[in-house]
Amino acid sequence: MRPLTEAETRVVFEKLGRYIGENIQLLVDRPDGTYCFRLHRDRVYYLSEKLLKVAACIPRESLVSLGTCFGKFTKSQKFRLSVTALDFLAPYAKYKVWVKPGSEQSFLYGNHVLKSGLGRITENTAQYQGVVVYSMADVPLGFGVAAKSTQECRKVDPMAIVVFHQADVGEYVRNEDTLT
Numbered sequence: 001m002r003p004l005t006e007a008e009t010r011v012v013f014e015k016l017g018r019y020i021g022e023n024i025q026l027l028v029d030r031p032d033g034t035y036c037f038r039l040h041r042d043r044v045y046y047l048s049e050k051l052l053k054v055a056a057c058i059p060r061e062s063l064v065s066l067g068t069c070f071g072k073f074t075k076s077q078k079f080r081l082s083v084t085a086l087d088f089l090a091p092y093a094k095y096k097v098w099v100k101p102g103s104e105q106s107f108l109y110g111n112h113v114l115k116s117g118l119g120r121i122t123e124n125t126a127q128y129q130g131v132v133v134y135s136m137a138d139v140p141l142g143f144g145v146a147a148k149s150t151q152e153c154r155k156v157d158p159m160a161i162v163v164f165h166q167a168d169v170g171e172y173v174r175n176e177d178t179l180t
Contacts, residue, residue, distance in 0.1 A: 001052075001055065001063060002038065002040075003036070003037075003038060003039070004039050007077075008039065008079075011073075011077070011079045012037060012071075012079050015079045016070075016081075016089075018130035019081075019089050019093060019095075020089055020093055021094045023094070026092055027088060027092070032048075033048050033049065035047065035048050035049070036048075036049055037070070038066070039073075040060075040063065040065070040066070042073045043065070043072045044071055044072065044073070044079070045065065045067040045070065046067050046069075046070050046085070047066055047067025051066065051067060069082050069084045069085075070088075071085060081143070081167060083167040083168060083169060086132070086142060086143060086167070086169065087140070089132055089140075093131070093132035094122070095122045095130065095131045095132070096120075096121075096132050097113065097118065097122070097125075097132070097133050097146070097162075097163050098119040098134045098135070098136050099118065099134070100118070100136065101135070101136060103116070103117025107141055107142065107165065108141060108142075108169065108170035110165055112147070112165045113144065113162055114158065114161060115156050115157065116159065118153065118162050118163075119136050121146075121150055121162070123150055125146050125149060125150045126146065127147070128145055128147075129145070130143065131143065131144055131145070131146050133163060140169075142166065142167050142169060143166050143167055144164050144165050144166045145163065145166060146162065146164075147160075
């Protein structure tokens with residue numbers, strides 16, 4: 001487990017910035033201690049510095065994971081956020097989308113959010129902005145990318161895609177064999 005390089009940190013923070021903006025600072029400097037990002041086998045983990053010091057005595061070969069997996073780097077060095085980061089992204093999300101109860105199941109099966117399933121959307125959401133998807137009961141379901149801005153959403157037909165699916169909590173069931 002090693003610290004992220006400058007380029008890796010930039011890629012990770014750019015991706016996180018699409019969803020939580022400047023609130024990235026709140027992830028690192030928390031009231032309960034200082035947290036950091038570490039890379040282990042192409043996966044980025046988020047953990048406290050206390051836990052990092054305790055794990056220093058474990059050999060790298062024996063270490064499976066540590067902390068919360070935020071995502072992984074692909075072979076082309078792009079960063080892909082994992083659904084396990086949802087609990088940390090949801091409280092700090094700048095842009096949110098709420099889906100109707102009838103569309104929750106469709107989203108949890110890995111489908112995009114259509115205009116007909118859109119309950120509410122945060123004002124001034126730009127096109128291609130990262131959004132956190134909530135149920136109408138304010139339960140975070142996943143995250144995605146806004147396909148249309150807030151203004152465009154008002155004018156499009158009901159079958160138009162308004163949020164591109166990125167990850168959802170249904171992945172725990174669909175991919176339970178491959179999630180680490």
